[in-house]
Amino acid sequence: MSHIRIHMDKIADTAAAKALCPFGAIEEEPGGGLAIGAGCRMCRACVRGGGGAFEFVDDSAPGVDKSAWRGIAVVAELSPEGKVHPVALELLGKARELAAAIGHPVLAVAMGAHTAEAARTLLGYGADEVHVYEDPALEFFRIEPYANALEDFIRSVRPSSVLVGGTANGRSLAPRVAARFRTGLTADCTVLGMSPSTDLDQIRPAYGGNIMAHINTPRHRPQFATVRYKVFSIPFKSATRGKIVRHELPPEKLASRIEILECRPKAAEKGIEEAEVLVVCGRGVRNPGDIALLESLAAQLGGRVAATRAVVEAGWIDSKFQIGLSGRTVKPKLMITCGVSGAIQFVAGMGGSETIVAINTDPKAPIFKVAHVGLVGDLYTIVPELVAKIKAKKEAAK
Amino acid sequence: MRILVCIKQVPGTTQVEIDEKTGTLRRDGVAAKMNPFDLYALETAMRVKAAAGPDSEVTVLTMGPPQCEQVVREAFMMGADKGAILSDRAFGGADVLATSYTLSQGARKTGPYDLVVCGKQTTDGDTAQVGAELAEWLGIPHVTNVKSVDDVAADHIDLTVDLPDCEVAQRIPFPFLMTVEKGIFEPRLPSYKLRCATEGREILWLALADMPDKDPRHYGLNGSPTQVKRIFPPELRVERIALGGDDKKKAAALADLLEERKFLR
Ligand SMILES: Cc1cc2nc3c(=O)[nH]c(=O)nc-3n(C[C@H](O)[C@H](O)[C@H](O)COP(=O)(O)OP(=O)(O)OC[C@H]3O[C@@H](n4cnc5c(N)ncnc54)[C@H](O)[C@@H]3O)c2cc1C
Numbered sequence: 001m002s003h004i005r006i007h008m009d010k011i012a013d014t015a016a017a018k019a020l021c022p023f024g025a026i027e028e029e030p031g032g033g034l035a036i037g038a039g040c041r042m043c044r045a046c047v048r049g050g051g052g053a054f055e056f057v058d059d060s061a062p063g064v065d066k067s068a069w070r071g072i073a074v075v076a077e078l079s080p081e082g083k084v085h086p087v088a089l090e091l092l093g094k095a096r097e098l099a100a101a102i103g104h105p106v107l108a109v110a111m112g113a114h115t116a117e118a119a120r121t122l123l124g125y126g127a128d129e130v131h132v133y134e135d136p137a138l139e140f141f142r143i144e145p146y147a148n149a150l151e152d153f154i155r156s157v158r159p160s161s162v163l164v165g166g167t168a169n170g171r172s173l174a175p176r177v178a179a180r181f182r183t184g185l186t187a188d189c190t191v192l193g194m195s196p197s198t199d200l201d202q203i204r205p206a207y208g209g210n211i212m213a214h215i216n217t218p219r220h221r222p223q224f225a226t227v228r229y230k231v232f233s234i235p236f237k238s239a240t241r242g243k244i245v246r247h248e249l250p251p252e253k254l255a256s257r258i259e260i261l262e263c264r265p266k267a268a269e270k271g272i273e274e275a276e277v278l279v280v281c282g283r284g285v286r287n288p289g290d291i292a293l294l295e296s297l298a299a300q301l302g303g304r305v306a307a308t309r310a311v312v313e314a315g316w317i318d319s320k321f322q323i324g325l326s327g328r329t330v331k332p333k334l335m336i337t338c339g340v341s342g343a344i345q346f347v348a349g350m351g352g353s354e355t356i357v358a359i360n361t362d363p364k365a366p367i368f369k370v371a372h373v374g375l376v377g378d379l380y381t382i383v384p385e386l387v388a389k390i391k392a393k394k395e396a397a398k
Numbered sequence: 399m400r401i402l403v404c405i406k407q408v409p410g411t412t413q414v415e416i417d418e419k420t421g422t423l424r425r426d427g428v429a430a431k432m433n434p435f436d437l438y439a440l441e442t443a444m445r446v447k448a449a450a451g452p453d454s455e456v457t458v459l460t461m462g463p464p465q466c467e468q469v470v471r472e473a474f475m476m477g478a479d480k481g482a483i484l485s486d487r488a489f490g491g492a493d494v495l496a497t498s499y500t501l502s503q504g505a506r507k508t509g510p511y512d513l514v515v516c517g518k519q520t521t522d523g524d525t526a527q528v529g530a531e532l533a534e535w536l537g538i539p540h541v542t543n544v545k546s547v548d549d550v551a552a553d554h555i556d557l558t559v560d561l562p563d564c565e566v567a568q569r570i571p572f573p574f575l576m577t578v579e580k581g582i583f584e585p586r587l588p589s590y591k592l593r594c595a596t597e598g599r600e601i602l603w604l605a606l607a608d609m610p611d612k613d614p615r616h617y618g619l620n621g622s623p624t625q626v627k628r629i630f631p632p633e634l635r636v637e638r639i640a641l642g643g644d645d646k647k648k649a650a651a652l653a654d655l656l657e658e659r660k661f662l663r
């Protein structure tokens with residue numbers, strides 16, 4: 001089992017040595033020495049910074065034979081009618097990049113009651129093979145048959161990486177199947193890369209703090225990652241070059257103990273994901289009544305108001321308007337943040353926006369590191385003035 | 399009916415900061431509390447228990463360092479009947495797979511259960527995946543995003559799952575696991591009366607040696623397929639324009655810029 005060995009003779013300053021660990025896992029023993037506590041995440045910051053005092057001892061069992069696992073697979077989510085969720089197309093674009101780096105094929109998996117049109121779409125966005133599981137039992141998402149189908153695909157095709165859209169159903173399916181293969185899953189990745197060893201480089205905000213974690217699954221295959229809708233861009237359509245591979249499951253694998261009683265469609269309300277312009281309300285807005293100010297700016301720009309978690313938790317705005325790691329991921333053409341500090345969990349949900357304008361009184365606010373246009377100032381002066389100026393310009397243009 | 403609720407102790411604030419000098423997380427003085435999403439899981443379990451009849455009981459299970467006893471006590475004050483804590487150095491550094499495996503071992507040791515309820519997600523791990531993996535280890539079906547419990551019968555539950563464009567009413571026989579949405583029920587407040595009544599109630603402490611599977615390679619850091627290769631502060635490099643002048647000038651400059659970029663239509 002891998003662990004960190006401490007060489008006390010190389011440690012002059014105990015406090016400095018303890019401070020090397022970002023997780024506070026270097027603990028003082030009652031006898032005076034140091035020990036690695038349960039908080040250790042094996043990030044090896046101590047090994048890098050400790051001048052030889054901390055040694056990484058890797059005597060864990062050898063991992064799987066990675067060469068036996070080939071292909072970057074994208075699990076496409078289909079609606080009951082057979083429409084592909086656009087996050088699958090975004091993931092296909094990324095999968096093409098990742099696969100090209102190691103000469104692997106791009107695979108797509110489509111499960112549902114109607115798959116013909118979806119399979120064509122997936123081929124059109126660059127899948128080399130579309131693996132299809134079609135059966136009336138797969139019309140609605142139910143965990144047992146879906147997990148069985150994905151398990152069957154992985155056992156027969158042995159993909160190296162499996163990318164799943166971070167939708168409600170994707171976040172139910174991916175962990176279930178990852179556990180079945182006793183393998184790793186990294187949720188809500190914001191950056192994906194490929195290393196020559198075929199290890200997927202997964203980056204996500206982590207530990208509830210303002211830090212990013214680079215995560216690998218070095219000894220297990222397949223490696224699972226989920227990515228939210230709108231984190232990556234939909235690629236251009238490509239010439240169809242792939243093929244469709246059909247799979248059948250025996251009836252017992254399609255059975256579910258879950259009975260669908262009724263499916264009530266919600267009123268087709270457009271989410272903030274669809275808006276081209278978003279005005280974001282942060283904690284710098286002092287009263288719920290002042291949101292009207294932002295509403296009028298949004299109205300002038302044909303956009304909508306969204307919010308940070310701080311504002312949603314205060315109960316001012318419904319959680320379906322929350323942007324961020326635990327909210328929605330958005331990619332509007334224009335975003336104007338008002339009184340938003342720019343915490344990493346917020347930025348994780350909006351970093352891809354085309355033009356980001358930030359209004360904040362604090363010049364040191366991290367939002368100014370992401371914003372393309374920064375206004376250090378009071379939103380209570382700037383927003384009303386901006387609305388007036390825009391109105392005037394629109395009048396003049398008439 | 400026997401119901402299990404998985405609860406976790408999380409940092410009391412989301413404002414965990416990086417110390418610029420040492421690059422370490424500042425955690426001093428951050429009080430810990432029950433993961434807010436798990437309050438809804440516990441409340442749901444209490445409601446199901448009430449609907450299921452007098453011979454039902456609710457057990458809470460948590461994995462964490464010894465101080466997580468506090469959240470089990472809090473659960474008692476909300477009406478949970480039994481509590482178990484999985485605590486051992488060998489469990490430290492667990493990722494989703496190892497966490498869910500450890501919880502499944504705890505559930506096997508203290509179970510079996512007809513129903514397992516988890517929160518939607520934790521505020522620190524924030525993966526929303528432990529529940530589904532736990533269900534796989536236990537070999538029972540699961541449903542996520544449950545927004546309402548509509549009927550509790552002797553052998554099944556009717557519930558509604560909230561998806562982005564539809565609500566799906568489903569019937570599921572026991573045993574199964576569900577993760578519930580925030581707001582499914584309003585969580586009750588801890589009661590002073592229950593606090594007095596449960597002060598001395600015993601909690602079952604379980605370490606690696608108490609688990610059905612005692613192989614340390616399946617737990618904690620060593621049972622975690624994902625490895626943190628590196629942590630780093632986010633670096634964001636963009637070309638930036640800072641608009642100057644007083645606030646009115648800035649507003650005017652922004653209006654010009656929006657017009658130039660054709661946002662005014
Ligand atoms: C696991 C986890 C997940 C999270 N997920 C999310 C998420 O999905 N989305 C999210 O948003 N957050 C999330 N958070 C919380 C996040 O860390 C921040 O706490 C949150 O984004 C802060 O919101 P804010 O910027 O509105 O408030 P604050 O951080 O309080 O910032 C307010 C800003 O307003 C400025 N200001 C004050 N007055 C004025 C004025 N008159 N004019 C202009 N500016 C003014 C201040 O200078 C300050 O920068 C998460 C946290 C954790 C731990």
Ligand SMILES: Nc1ncnc2c1ncn2[C@@H]1O[C@H](COP(=O)(O)O)[C@@H](O)[C@H]1O
Pocket residue numbers: 403404405406433435436439459460461462497501515516517518519520521523524525526527528529
């Ligand atoms: N250490 C833990 N102890 C008990 N329950 C947990 C633990 N970690 C996660 N859970 C449960 O799993 C749910 C989802 O957690 P997560 O996948 O971390 O977002 C939580 O709401 C809890 O119900």
